[in-house]
Amino acid sequence: MPDQTILTPFDLVVTDGLIVNASGSTEGTVLIRDGRIAGILDPDAPLPPHKRQIDATGQLVLPGGVDPHCHVGQVLGEFSMLDSHAQASIAALWGGTTTIIDFAIPEPGQNPLQAVYEKRKAAQDTRTDLALHGGVVAWDNTTRDQLLSLAELGVLTVKMFTTYRDGVMAGFDTIEKVMEVLADLGGVAIIHAEENHLVEEAQNYERENGRGDSRHHALTRPEAAEAAAVTRALGLAASTGAAVYFVHQTTPDVVDLVADARSRGVRAYSETCPHYITLDDSVYESGRPELFVCCPPIRSATAMTGLRDRTIRGMVHTLGSDHCCYSSSQKEKYSHDVTSMPNGLPGVENRMTVSFDTLVVRGGMSVENFVAMSSTNPAVLNGLRSKGWIGPGADADVVILDPTMTKVISAKTHHMNSDYSPYEGTEFTGWPTTVISAGRVVIDDDGFHDPGPIGRQLFSKAQLDAVPLLAAPAVGGTQTMITRFNKEELLA
Numbered sequence: 001m002p003d004q005t006i007l008t009p010f011d012l013v014v015t016d017g018l019i020v021n022a023s024g025s026t027e028g029t030v031l032i033r034d035g036r037i038a039g040i041l042d043p044d045a046p047l048p049p050h051k052r053q054i055d056a057t058g059q060l061v062l063p064g065g066v067d068p069h070c071h072v073g074q075v076l077g078e079f080s081m082l083d084s085h086a087q088a089s090i091a092a093l094w095g096g097t098t099t100i101i102d103f104a105i106p107e108p109g110q111n112p113l114q115a116v117y118e119k120r121k122a123a124q125d126t127r128t129d130l131a132l133h134g135g136v137v138a139w140d141n142t143t144r145d146q147l148l149s150l151a152e153l154g155v156l157t158v159k160m161f162t163t164y165r166d167g168v169m170a171g172f173d174t175i176e177k178v179m180e181v182l183a184d185l186g187g188v189a190i191i192h193a194e195e196n197h198l199v200e201e202a203q204n205y206e207r208e209n210g211r212g213d214s215r216h217h218a219l220t221r222p223e224a225a226e227a228a229a230v231t232r233a234l235g236l237a238a239s240t241g242a243a244v245y246f247v248h249q250t251t252p253d254v255v256d257l258v259a260d261a262r263s264r265g266v267r268a269y270s271e272t273c274p275h276y277i278t279l280d281d282s283v284y285e286s287g288r289p290e291l292f293v294c295c296p297p298i299r300s301a302t303a304m305t306g307l308r309d310r311t312i313r314g315m316v317h318t319l320g321s322d323h324c325c326y327s328s329s330q331k332e333k334y335s336h337d338v339t340s341m342p343n344g345l346p347g348v349e350n351r352m353t354v355s356f357d358t359l360v361v362r363g364g365m366s367v368e369n370f371v372a373m374s375s376t377n378p379a380v381l382n383g384l385r386s387k388g389w390i391g392p393g394a395d396a397d398v399v400i401l402d403p404t405m406t407k408v409i410s411a412k413t414h415h416m417n418s419d420y421s422p423y424e425g426t427e428f429t430g431w432p433t434t435v436i437s438a439g440r441v442v443i444d445d446d447g448f449h450d451p452g453p454i455g456r457q458l459f460s461k462a463q464l465d466a467v468p469l470l471a472a473p474a475v476g477g478t479q480t481m482i483t484r485f486n487k488e489e490l491l492a
């Protein structure tokens with residue numbers, strides 16, 4: 001009796017590429033059927049029956065990107081972000097990201113559960129798979145039950161801000177109570193760390209001295225404010241036993257604080273964003289400083305270099321885009337007053353390429369480490385067990401990336417709904433040539449093939465404790481290294 005599963009043709013086979021997981025790389029053929037990876041075949045084995053073959057000769061075959069930090073269609077005061085989930089997810093796919101993790105931050109009058117329901121409704125048109133972080137702004141006598149309900153809905157990561165008083169700021173007393181509940185649930189506290197009173201003092205001082213505009217943005221949110229909030233949150237994580245994840249870390253010092261806490265047994269994790277390892281505060285001396293206003297701000301060249309070095313050394317766990325889709329006119333309106341501005345940069349589309357160029361091509365980091373930071377670790381830390389790896393049973397989210405392809409980033413050619421790019425006119429190496437999402441080829445040489453609004457809304461399937469956590473692997477050893485000069489060697 002012949003085995004039916006072998007006789008049924010595979011939907012897709014990806015041949016002749018170098019398959020790179022966080023744990024190592026191998027040559028071989030990726031077999032895809034029914035939206036899942038069915039197996040990996042020895043490179044010399046004869047191809048089984050298949051409907052379509054994609055030749056990845058000379059290219060890297062990577063797990064689809066998982067962007068752990070993406071704001072889509074968020075409304076903050078008078079400023080609405082300009083993209084729908086359809087638009088953001090299509091831009092993500094162009095850039096090799098096949099899973100987006102968005103935020104359900106309660107708006108005034110909303111509780112955390114309502115925020116998740118509303119966000120899930122709004123996200124129906126997503127083209128990528130989507131998961132959500134919940135959010136808590138203020139603790140009240142319903143919050144514990146809300147967090148238990150969120151966990152039942154598969155939301156185990158809860159964002160809290162230590163800044164933006166009168167907005168989304170949660171006091172450290174709230175953060176402590178939420179951490180106590182999350183420790184029991186096996187969830188993760190997601191922290192935006194900037195100590196608010198230090199930020200407000202700096203803002204007032206700079207404004208009084210005529211420096212309250214976007215040109216002086218970096219002065220109004222000092223590095224010390226970030227370090228102070230990270231220190232306090234790490235203390236609470238230690239005392240409550242909760243896992244803590246710091247979004248968008250911007251300085252070497254705060255990465256070191258997290259590393260120190262980890263060495264003392266605190267479950268603490270660092271995320272950074274492409275713009276903090278590629279841009280420095282000279283952008284605020286450019287003709288359009290407002291376009292670079294994000295919080296925390298772009299730091300000094302010294303801080304940026306130190307952060308990038310630690311990232312290359314494997315001390316940072318994940319790369320998030322912190323995607324916020326605004327137009328240049330929205331940014332310009334309050335350029336004279338950074339306290340009123342819409343913060344954030346468009347970035348979901350360029351996260352993979354900008355990081356690959358910076359960390360792997362120029363920085364000498366291994367491709368395995370890049371995969372860990374851009375896909376595997378974000379999946380693991382968010383309990384998305386079928387994401388972030390290529391192997392039998394994983395979702396068939398695959399990016400074929402040409403490590404030698406060089407292109408210029410421009411708002412004229414990107415797919416995000418923003419009329420500017422923080423990288424306008426700059427050349428980057430390492431671009432996706434084919435993107436497979438849930439077994440469908442959505443990007444190839446012919447362009448974008450819209451799968452329609454079929455993105456799944458993902459549920460965090462496991463308590464964090466049940467998932468083996470990957471530390472980002474160390475640089476070197478037998479890992480796949482690419483430099484500007486030895487790519488041919490790698491792919492020989």
Ligand SMILES: [Zn+2]
Pocket residue numbers: 069071247322
């Ligand atoms: Zn953010």
